[in-house]
Amino acid sequence: MRSFRRGAPNLARRAASAFAGLLADMLSNEKTASRRGVLQRIDARAKVIIMLALIVIATLVRSVAALAALYAACVVLAALSKLPIGRLARVWLAVPLFSAAIVLPATLSIVTPGSPVFVVHRTNPALVVTDSGLIVAGRFVLRAAVCVSLALLLTATTRSDRLFRALRLLGVPRVFVMLLSMMERYLWVLARAAQEIHLAKVSRSIAPGRLRDEQAWVAAGMGSLFRRTRALGHEVYLAMISRGYTGELSPPYQGGAGGGSP
Amino acid sequence: MHIPDGYLSPQTYAPAYGVMIPLWWRASAVLRKTLRNRQVPILALGAAFSFVIMMFNVPIPGGSTGHAVGAVLVAILLGPWAAVIAVTLALVVQALVFGDGGITAIGANCLNMAVLMPFAGWGVYRLIARGAPADSRRHWIGAAVGGYVGINVAALGAAVMFGIQPLIAHDPAGRALYCPFGLKAAIPAMCGTHLLLFGFVEAVVTGLVVAYLQKVEPSLLPARKLSPPYQGGAGEGSGRRIAVIVAAMIVLSPIGLYLPARFGAGSAWGEWSADQLAKLAGYVPAGLRHWAWNAPMPDYSLPGRESAPLGTQSVLYVLAGLAGVALVVTLAYVMRRLIWRTPVETDSSMDASADDT
Amino acid sequence: MSALYSIENVTFAYPGHEPCLCDICFDIHPGERLALIGANGSGKSTLLHLLDGLYFPDSGSIRVMGEKLTEDLVETPPFGPRFRKEVGFVFQNSDAQLFCATVAEELAFAPLQLGWPRDEIGRRIADTLDMLEIAHLRDRTPQALSSGEKKRVALASVLVVGPSVLLLDEPTAGLDPRSQSILLEILLSLHEAGMTIIAATHELALLDHIADRAIVLGEDHRVAADGPVYDMLHDTDLLLSVNLIHAHSHSHGALVHSHPHDHSLAHEHRHS
Numbered sequence: 004m005r006s007f008r009r010g011a012p013n014l015a016r017r018a019a020s021a022f023a024g025l026l027a028d029m030l031s032n033e034k035t036a037s038r039r040g041v042l043q044r045i046d047a048r049a050k051v052i053i054m055l056a057l058i059v060i061a062t063l064v065r066s067v068a069a070l071a072a073l074y075a076a077c078v079v080l081a082a083l084s085k086l087p088i089g090r091l092a093r094v095w096l097a098v099p100l101f102s103a104a105i106v107l108p109a110t111l112s113i114v115t116p117g118s119p120v121f122v123v124h125r126t127n128p129a130l131v132v133t134d135s136g137l138i139v140a141g142r143f144v145l146r147a148a149v150c151v152s153l154a155l156l157l158t159a160t161t162r163s164d165r166l167f168r169a170l171r172l173l174g175v176p177r178v179f180v181m182l183l184s185m186m187e188r189y190l191w192v193l194a195r196a197a198q199e200i201h202l203a204k205v206s207r208s209i210a211p212g213r214l215r216d217e218q219a220w221v222a223a224g225m226g227s228l229f230r231r232t233r234a235l236g237h238e239v240y241l242a243m244i245s246r247g248y249t250g251e252l253s254p255p256y257q258g259g260a261g262g263g264s265p
Numbered sequence: 266m267h268i269p270d271g272y273l274s275p276q277t278y279a280p281a282y283g284v285m286i287p288l289w290w291r292a293s294a295v296l297r298k299t300l301r302n303r304q305v306p307i308l309a310l311g312a313a314f315s316f317v318i319m320m321f322n323v324p325i326p327g328g329s330t331g332h333a334v335g336a337v338l339v340a341i342l343l344g345p346w347a348a349v350i351a352v353t354l355a356l357v358v359q360a361l362v363f364g365d366g367g368i369t370a371i372g373a374n375c376l377n378m379a380v381l382m383p384f385a386g387w388g389v390y391r392l393i394a395r396g397a398p399a400d401s402r403r404h405w406i407g408a409a410v411g412g413y414v415g416i417n418v419a420a421l422g423a424a425v426m427f428g429i430q431p432l433i434a435h436d437p438a439g440r441a442l443y444c445p446f447g448l449k450a451a452i453p454a455m456c457g458t459h460l461l462l463f464g465f466v467e468a469v470v471t472g473l474v475v476a477y478l479q480k481v482e483p484s485l486l487p488a489r490k491l492s493p494p495y496q497g498g499a500g501e502g503s504g505r506r507i508a509v510i511v512a513a514m515i516v517l518s519p520i521g522l523y524l525p526a527r528f529g530a531g532s533a534w535g536e537w538s539a540d541q542l543a544k545l546a547g548y549v550p551a552g553l554r555h556w557a558w559n560a561p562m563p564d565y566s567l568p569g570r571e572s573a574p575l576g577t578q579s580v581l582y583v584l585a586g587l588a589g590v591a592l593v594v595t596l597a598y599v600m601r602r603l604i605w606r607t608p609v610e611t612d613s614s615m616d617a618s619a620d621d622t
Numbered sequence: 623m624s625a626l627y628s629i630e631n632v633t634f635a636y637p638g639h640e641p642c643l644c645d646i647c648f649d650i651h652p653g654e655r656l657a658l659i660g661a662n663g664s665g666k667s668t669l670l671h672l673l674d675g676l677y678f679p680d681s682g683s684i685r686v687m688g689e690k691l692t693e694d695l696v697e698t699p700p701f702g703p704r705f706r707k708e709v710g711f712v713f714q715n716s717d718a719q720l721f722c723a724t725v726a727e728e729l730a731f732a733p734l735q736l737g738w739p740r741d742e743i744g745r746r747i748a749d750t751l752d753m754l755e756i757a758h759l760r761d762r763t764p765q766a767l768s769s770g771e772k773k774r775v776a777l778a779s780v781l782v783v784g785p786s787v788l789l790l791d792e793p794t795a796g797l798d799p800r801s802q803s804i805l806l807e808i809l810l811s812l813h814e815a816g817m818t819i820i821a822a823t824h825e826l827a828l829l830d831h832i833a834d835r836a837i838v839l840g841e842d843h844r845v846a847a848d849g850p851v852y853d854m855l856h857d858t859d860l861l862l863s864v865n866l867i868h869a870h871s872h873s874h875g876a877l878v879h880s881h882p883h884d885h886s887l888a889h890e891h892r893h894s
Contacts, residue, residue: 014322014324014330017322018320018321018322021320021322022317022320025320028363029362030766032362033763055368058270058368058369059275059369061270061271062270062271062273062274062275062278062369063275065436065442094364094365098269102269102271102272106445108446109441109445109446114445114446115440115441115445117440135438135440138440139440139441139445140445142442143271143272143443143444143445146270146271146443147269147270147271147272149271150269150270150271150368150369151269151270151364151365154270154360154361154364154365154367154368155364157361157364158361158362158363158364159364163361163362164723164724166361166362167361176293178293178304178305179289179293179354181305182305182308182309182312182350182354183354183357183358183361184723185305185306185309185721186308186309186310186312186313186316186354186355186358187313187358187362188721188723188763188764188765189309189310189313189721189765190313190316190317190358191765191766192313192717192765193310193313193314193316193317194317197317197320197321214324214325214326217324218323218324218469218470218473219473219477221321221322221323221324221470221473222469222470222473222474222476222477223473223477224321225318225321225335225338225470225474225477226474226477226478226481227481228314228317228318229314229342229474229478229485230478230481230482230485232310232311232313232314233310233485235310235715235717235718236303236306236307236309236310236311237303237306237307238713238715238718239306239309239310239718239721240302240303240306240307241671241676241713241718242711242713242718242719242721243305243306243721243731244302244676245674245676245706245710245711245713246706246731246732246735246779246780246783247703247706247707247732247735247736247783248302248731248735249302249697249702249735250301250302252305253734253735255722255723255727256726256727256730256731256734256740256743306721484638
């Protein structure tokens, strides 16, 4: 949770830029996925299987050393795939740090008993960090870090429509893949609409209002976004009908340059 | 509330997928029948909407902002089965497009946020707003209460998932392999924060949006033909009786905590055996039962147990009990849909909307 | 020449709303360029939806290609697919019209739904992209294009199956001047190749570029006039009465005069 001091325009402006950030992330994914790096060259279907297998393996591994090695491998792969540090750091650092913060109390003897490593506070009984505590915490943080790095390596080096299509290999039904694909595209449209809603607020606000009014305004924003969503959903349906859609989805068309996976 | 990878053991996340797969299948079947050709555009956009509203900053007292999950809102506006699919898609896109991780945990997260939350919240909304005219207060009140209950049920689900990790996954030396905090820490931490703070954010958002739509475009709110909640079963009267009995049980459960403390049974608080407790109160909270069986293992002493006053713990138990009942009611409802295949109510909100020229 | 479309006493209202079309009657002949004009809310967009078999009249009938257009008819072969191929609709909102992952897929949607063979589809896509000069956009994501490019992709996705009737809802809305003129040129060449074009618009400046005949819908949701575009444009009383132009006052020193004013047409100042 972030705090704001100057009130309504600041809040709306930050929210508007959050949506702008969403759109920027989607664009940057397209960009990084088209760079000529090591991971980008691997076919989407193989990548999905391999990366998911690696993530599952990471959740099974017990040795801290093995997890650390996996993490190092991820860093190397990220560099070889020409992924920008800044974009990754947000996820790559944020998740491990957050996990570390959560698991900190587990290093103490009251959670994980073991031989004391150093004393935090001389009370009776003393608050000490135990060796077992460090292992448990270290394993936890490393595992979270490895898993999120692998996931990010997969998503940042693969175009989303190819990624979704590769899910068919895992038995995901065609309808879901089509839904994912369409949903992602309309995320773009709705995020822009949400951004507009907030920017309109920025241009109208001078001083922060009462909490209740501000909350009502956010709710109105969501409500109007829903109305737009319903209307747009209905329009898309009409557009599909107009081009011959009868309810049965034919397999997506791939032909010519840039075809790729089924 | 989104559980990342690495927090849950395979023994937890794999069965979660196992539970979700028939639910996803059932949701698609229901929606294909009710929405027919419109299924694809309505669901795709509903999912995009679910994703985007999770990003809205909601101002809360104290000058900060929070976020709402919105699953109950989507369930009220599009129906609970549509919410299952929409929230699932939002979670999948969050993991697979934005690299926010939580891929192995998708099943578990869906169980909490795409099933428990929408069904529990929608069930409460229906209980309160059933049959009310479109401009009645019961709609937004039901929505707000539904939002509150829904997110707390989801929080309880997540808390249980976290809390059982040290019990079910540890290395030969007894050290936890995944989340190291047990139920005694996870439940108060998750449920406490959601009961006291996040629940209200969710309630405010859900209630206010429904109130806004009631004013601006009431036709968007579902005006369903409602069927009785328990087909062929008890009528309203016996339903109320059962509710009273269950409520009494929940309220009385802390007595099992007070009596032994009063009579000095057991050396430290919490180190009772399960049968001792059963003798005293006739009711053993599930978390305590798990915990008690593994008492010999040194792992399972939890932080804060000595310091938390008995009163606070009791309050939390009562509240956890309430959430537990909501959980059970939800599961019963879901099972009823799956197993007994009760006919799906027609949802007139899905019909062609009256768009302007 | 027999009529392509016969619209007889059509009345329509969205569920729960006031009627937005009342007792509409007119015919459309093959090869015509028709404009439906009227102020916002007059029902012209809805009329296009009715002509495309997306909604159906509450009373009255629409006959097209010799058959009365009903929901059943438009959903069953052989008329259904034939109708979808012959009539194309370009929506006002390109975001609703473009729902596929790439431009190529967008163009492939309609032929795939109609069951065309894949090699034929490939050829038609290439030809259509070339005709509209958007071949360089083939693998792009439609949602990320500029409004002019989106409009051309939307048009391409409709033209790819070779319709003989083209319905357009506010085709130049939101387009920059250059995209507008490109679009108008495309429409002109399509018409010269024999296509029937029916466009709804409230922009009077476009009228003589895109149509020979105009049907004016009034705010009472009825046909206010039906005739050559030239006559409509110069009937200022008519245009005033249907709220397509406004009258305004301005002063020259001590003199104040008012006149009907549409910014796109040449108008006379008559000083009284």
